Amino acid sequence: MKDALHDLLLHALDSLRRDGVLDAPAPDFVIERTRSREHGDFACNVALLLAKPLGRNPREVAETLVAALPKSHRVERVEIAGPGFINFFLSDAAWHEEIRRVLHEGTQYGHSRSGAGRAVGIEFVSANPTGPLHVGHARAAAIGDTLARLHSATGWKVYREFYYNDAGAQIQNLALSVQARIKGIEPDDPRWPADGYRGDYIRDLARDYQSGATVEAGHPTGDYNREYSRELAKVDVPEAAPEVTGYRVTAGQDPDDLDAIRDFAVAWLRREQDEDLRAFGVRFDVYFLESSLYTEGEVLRVIERIAQQGHSYEADGALWLRATDFGDDKDRVMRKSDGTYTYFVPDVAYHLSKWERGYKRAITELGADHHGSLARVRAGLQALDIGIPKDWPEYVLHQMVTVVKGGEEVKISKRAGSYVTLRDLIDMAGIDAARYFLIARKSDSQLVFDVDLARAQSNDNPVYYIQYAHARVCSVQRQMHDRSILFEQHNALKHLDRLRGEHARAVMVEISRFPEIVEASTANREPHLLAQYLRELAGAFHVWYNAEQFLVDDEDLRNARVALAFATRYVLANGLGMLGVSAPLSM
């Protein structure tokens, strides 16, 4: 809709330039929705931008432009207002056309091809396999998965990636903690390992290890990724990610075999994380193990490449990256004096792998407490000198989540001890409410998750409010079925002009915003815009629903109203689908 107006203005600009009336390049003007009805439906600032280079009064420029505007059936009239805005008042026909489009495109309405099939890798959650996922991971999961759904909807080839830090000291602590539990040592015991994990799940883990249990989790090695990378490099866009096959670990039962304990514990926790994420409606295409970067020499390759490009130096027995050459605030150690590597080198190697696998866009979703690694990883990638853009990868950082119930902060979980888990959140609020609440706020502001509100079955709760709008349309459909009333779409589309009044109009206007919202949410990595929008659409629908009866005797009018109701349903369902929230048929 916006595009059509954009074209009209470009035409006007072109013809004026050809006639020599306008002597300036077309500025990067904006067409936006107006805030108030008095200003029409859309407004454009092009005259304001042209005024300065032309040295002319903006209102005068606007008048020239408006006079040169081609006629369009979509535009009823054009006004010049304020300092020189060009306001467009759209014809009813323009809105009707959009409703036709919704019914025609159905479940595809709001989708686009702006991604043009390019590959985007979205990394999120990436929790260490050392404990259950917590509410911060829940927010990451909701944001990352919604971004992934949005990119799919806009024509990108999406790969969801999960990176496991399975190689460091944390894993050693995990193994030691489990071993301590196996030997009957409690967290309060002086013999308990220094940085041990104290949660109850360690006891469950120890018990399963001792009983010789077998667990099955995601993929074991980086082989999968490397195989996948060749495919991606070759054809650029593979049809689908290969099926992720699981791997099994059977507990060794020997309390002194720390390696066996570690392997079992990692598999056990990965299984638990997998299950929680699956319960939350989130699946991944690629599981990438940090350990594979060592075993396959990728870490070494990064170090050598950076050294070869002259961006590193030795000092104090360590090898440093000259990160300050690339915008970081200090130089960073890559290889410690004991010969091991700092964690950020595999991080760079991992992102290098994403680059080599052909991701035109890579989005890394992290907790804001990791924002320090951002400059470091980008500096490392720049130091490779292989043409990676300075702002690649893109980052989305999310702020802290606090869970509140009964007016009090909830801090403790039975499973994990010191924090509230994703599982707790699902149990307390349900998947739909949890996903919606976690996505509804801008990711860089802190989030208070009010459990009582999330589970409230009332108009206080935006999730129910939106879902209820959808269920109401379905209820109308059921009524039609029960009363043997047919919806005649052909007839409906001919009589959309029977839709009169502000309320129906408001619904049409809201519906037409959907494609714009989807594009903006995707391009700006701001999924909260979509959550917010659906609340507004549902509101416009409820008002209209309340004001007018759909199933009237007048066939033409009835068909027209039902058509608009169905169009609303498509948008609600499509939008909720992008959030991973269900669209119930009845409530």
Added chain:
RNA sequence: GCGCCCGUAGCUCAAUCCGGAUAGAGCAUCGGCCUUCUAAGCCGACGGUUGCUGGUUCGAUUCCAGUCGGGCGCGCCA
């Protein structure tokens, strides 16, 4: 001390592709609407110096500088 994020109605938050016109919703409070497709809904009222001070310009919640308040990060930890 340095860096990043946030500060908008009593509360929770918006403000659309980095500048637009009279800053919007919901909740809370007060007052109305169900013999009609789900009242899990709707209508109305009340509520603001966008933390503060300057700057940039036709125009600032938005950009810049400073300042105050909250959060996070500044390791040869991950």
